[in-house]
Amino acid sequence: MKFFIDTANLDEIREAYDLGVLDGVTTNPSLMAKEGISGDSNVMAHYKAICDIVDDNVSAEVIATDFEGMVREGKELAKIDDKIVVKIPMIKEGIKAIKYFHSEGIRTNCTLVFSAGQAILAAKAGASFLSPFIGRLDDISFDGLDLIEQIAHIYQNYDFETQILAASLRHTMHLVKCAEIGADVVTCPLKVITGLLNHPLTDKGLAQFLADHAKVNKG
Template sequence: MKFFIDTANLSQIQEAHDMGVLDGVTTNPSLMAKEGIKGVENQRAHYVEICNIVQGDVSAEVIATDYEGMIKEGLELAALNPHIVVKVPCIAEGIKAIKYFTEHGIRTNCTLVFSVGQALLAAKAGAAYVSPFVGRLDDISEDGIALVAQIVEMYRYYGYTTQVLAASIRNTKHIIECVQAGADVATCPLSAIKGLLNHPLTDAGLAKFLEDYKKVNG
C-alpha cells in the first residue's frame, strides 16, 4: 500500500520523505488555510514547492463547483507540475469534469466519496483515484473501512483501474484496517504513519540490548 501524507506543511512532507516512506501528498483548501497560505498565486506556488520535495502524485483541489470553473482551474493546476493530480468533488459537475480531464490526459482524484455508487461513477468517468472518507463516516456511526473494502471489491470484480485512496485517516489503527481492506493508498497525518513504529516489545527489546551492551563494554 502506498502512503500519502495529508498536509500542506512542508516540514512534515520533508520529514516523511526523509523517512523513505512517502509516495505522494494530498491537500485541500482547509489544509492550505491551516498553514496560513492565502491567495491563489501563493497557494499555487506552494503546490510547486511540495512537488519539488515529492517524487510522487500531489493532489491539488479545485475550488469551483461548476463544470467550466473546474475545467479552468484544473487545467491551470495540472500545468504547474507533472506530479499534480487534479482533485475534484464527487458531484454531478465533478464527474463530468473528470471525464473531460481523462480524455485530455489529466489525472484526477475524485474526493468526498461516501458510497459505492459514487465510487462507481468516478471510476466510469476515468478517475485515477477515488477518495472514500473513512473518519468522517465513522463520525456519523457508519463504517468507513467497510466502504473501502466494498469499493476495492467492486473495482477488482469489474476490472476498473481507479485506485482506492483511503482518506480522512485519523489514527494508526485506521491504516492497518485499510491494509486489510486492500486499499491502494492511505493518505494520513504524519503522526499516524509514525505511530506504526510504536510497539512496547520493540522499546523493551532495545532497552535490554543497550543495557547488556553497557554491562559488557562499560
C-alpha cells in the same frame, strides 16, 4: 500500498519524505489556510514547493463547483508540474470534469466520496484516484472500513483502474485495516504513519539490548 501525507506543511512533507516511505501528498483549502497560505499566486507557488520535495502524486483541489470552472482551474493546476493530480469533488459536474480530464490525460482524485455508488460513477468516468472519507463516516456511526472493502470488491469485479485512496484516517489501526482489506493508497497525518513505528516490546527489547551492551563493555 502507497502512503500519502495529508498536509500542506512543508516541514512535515520533508520529514515524511526523508523517512523513505512517502509516495505523495494530498492537500485542500483548509490545509492551505492552516499554513497561512492565501491568494491564488501564493497557493500555486506552494503547490510547486510541494512538488519540488516529493517524487509524484500531489493532489491539488479545485474550488469551482461548475464544469467550466473546474476545467479552467484544473488546467491551471496541471500546468504547475507533471506531479499534480487534480482533486475534484463528487458531484454531477465533478463527474463530467473527471471524464474530460481523463480524455485529456490529466490525472484526477475524486474526493468527498461516501458510498459505493459514488465510487462506481467515479471509476466509470476515469478517475485516477478515489477518496472515500472513512473517519468522517465513523463520526456518524457508519463503519468507513466496510465501505473500503465494498469498493475494493466492486473494483476487482470489473477491473476498474481507479485506485482506492482511503482518506480521513484517524489512527494507525485505520491504516493497517486499509492495507488488510485492499486500499491502494492511504492519506493521513504524519503522526499516523510514524505511529506504525511504535510497539512497547520494541522499546523494551531495545532497552534490554543497550543495558546488556553496557554491562559487557563496562570498564
